[in-house]
Amino acid sequence: MHYFEYKNGKLFAEDISVEDLVREYNTPLYIYSAKTLRRHFKAFDSAFEGIRHLTCYSVKANSNLCVLKLLSEMGSGMDIVSGGELFRALKAGVDPQKIVYSGVGKREHEIREAIISNILMFNVESRQELEKINQVAQELDSVARISLRINPDVDPKTHPYISTGLKKNKFGLDLEQALESYQLAKELPNIEPIGIDCHIGSQLTTIEPFIEALNRIIKFHSKLKDLGIDIRYLDLGGGLGITYDEEQPPHPVELGKAIRENLKGLDLTLILEPGRVIAGNAGILVTRVLYTKKTSSKNFIIVDAAMNDLLRPSLYGSFHRISCVHEKEGPASTADVVGPICETGDFLAQDREIREVEQNELLAVFSAGAYGFTMSSQYNSRPRGAEVIIDGDKITLARRREVYFDLVDLEDQCF
Numbered sequence: 001m002h003y004f005e006y007k008n009g010k011l012f013a014e015d016i017s018v019e020d021l022v023r024e025y026n027t028p029l030y031i032y033s034a035k036t037l038r039r040h041f042k043a044f045d046s047a048f049e050g051i052r053h054l055t056c057y058s059v060k061a062n063s064n065l066c067v068l069k070l071l072s073e074m075g076s077g078m079d080i081v082s083g084g085e086l087f088r089a090l091k092a093g094v095d096p097q098k099i100v101y102s103g104v105g106k107r108e109h110e111i112r113e114a115i116i117s118n119i120l121m122f123n124v125e126s127r128q129e130l131e132k133i134n135q136v137a138q139e140l141d142s143v144a145r146i147s148l149r150i151n152p153d154v155d156p157k158t159h160p161y162i163s164t165g166l167k168k169n170k171f172g173l174d175l176e177q178a179l180e181s182y183q184l185a186k187e188l189p190n191i192e193p194i195g196i197d198c199h200i201g202s203q204l205t206t207i208e209p210f211i212e213a214l215n216r217i218i219k220f221h222s223k224l225k226d227l228g229i230d231i232r233y234l235d236l237g238g239g240l241g242i243t244y245d246e247e248q249p250p251h252p253v254e255l256g257k258a259i260r261e262n263l264k265g266l267d268l269t270l271i272l273e274p275g276r277v278i279a280g281n282a283g284i285l286v287t288r289v290l291y292t293k294k295t296s297s298k299n300f301i302i303v304d305a306a307m308n309d310l311l312r313p314s315l316y317g318s319f320h321r322i323s324c325v326h327e328k329e330g331p332a333s334t335a336d337v338v339g340p341i342c343e344t345g346d347f348l349a350q351d352r353e354i355r356e357v358e359q360n361e362l363l364a365v366f367s368a369g370a371y372g373f374t375m376s377s378q379y380n381s382r383p384r385g386a387e388v389i390i391d392g393d394k395i396t397l398a399r400r401r402e403v404y405f406d407l408v409d410l411e412d413q414c415f
């Protein structure tokens with residue numbers, strides 16, 4: 001459920017007409033709905049009521065400061081994957097004791113920054129990383145709390161690029177290696193192992209893989225107990241899917257219920273790292289039709305947003321619903337919606353049944369709130385678009401549109 005709705009044939013973001021927003025802020029324009037973000041966070045977080053838990057929103061899904069601040073004010077923690085995301089989270093006012101740090105390639109300075117900030121824990125993905133964190137903690141005369149990320153070898157049945165819990169993926173440690181690393185962690189003087197972590201993939205549309213992973217971890221947890229390692233946190237990662245097209249992902253309540261049943265009797269604080277399910281359907285990307293053309297084999301709708309603005313269709317072949325901002329009757333036909341970038345892979349939709357549109361019409365690309373702006377670039381020297389966040393009738397320019405100067409600002413003039 002979200003707050004992007006048609007009223008009298010015109011698309012609104014909460015109380016504000018999208019057309020009005022475009023008049024003020026131009027296109028391509030990301031529009032987020034604060035009410036939707038709040039609703040999604042609440043629906044997710046309250047699904048785990050009765051279980052001691054901490055919801056750590058996955059910053060990489062949408063890291064705009066206004067979004068982070070809104071979620072932080074609702075009590076959300078954050079799952080970060082870089083020093084940059086730590087910087088953002090702290091800037092947004094997130095309590096460091098609600099921050100967990102994931103990722104396979106944490107650099108030394110990033111580790112240092114996280115220890116100095118006193119984050120809740122690192123999700124460690126290799127033995128060498130564990131040793132590095134110990135070394136940095138030692139230098140800082142500190143003790144770093146950690147989880148080890150387990151790769152439970154569970155097939156999440158999602159796109160291969162967003163499967164992360166299979167043996168062949170780069171993430172985590174398999175159960176055997178993890179056991180050795182926990183033993184090492186226990187010995188290292190500046191490491192305190194307090195949790196177990198996993199994250200098996202993204203855009204999961206069934207409960208089963210979560211529960212399979214959970215049960216493998218629970219089994220593993222009892223092994224650790226036998227070794228005298230006292231685990232207090234169980235981090236199940238993120239990955240709950242959303243509806244882009246026809247998918248029917250489980251409601252968070254179902255996930256909560258299944259976890260509750262399987263977790264029974266264990267004295268563990270659950271950590272969850274939802275990203276997409278919070279932000280995905282809380283944002284749209286609005287773009288303007290530049291030209292239309294028919295070739296002998298296809299219809300093309302050429303718009304002013306491109307793969308540099310929204311990469312998911314090009315990267316994963318993802319589906320995003322696209323409709324006219326001004327609802328209309330009339331004939332539909334099959335077309336590719338493409339951007340101005342000089343790449344064949346630059347498309348927002350392929351072979352899409354869509355109303356016949358004219359030059360200058362506005363199109364809304366739905367479900368663009370997660371992995372949209374955060375994956376954007378300036379490829380083809382295209383200044384990035386603006387982001388606005390709507391809360392009822394209140395408009396906040398969450399990030400101004402880039403200008404040409406932003407393209408060269410960091411470069412030497414070389415003459």
Ligand SMILES: *Cc1c(COP(=O)(O)O)cnc(C)c1O
Nearest residue numbers: 058102202238239273274275276
């Ligand atoms: C990306 C990621 C998430 C969030 O995944 P979603 O599918 O957006 O919920 C959570 N945890 C880790 C470690 C991640 O890499």
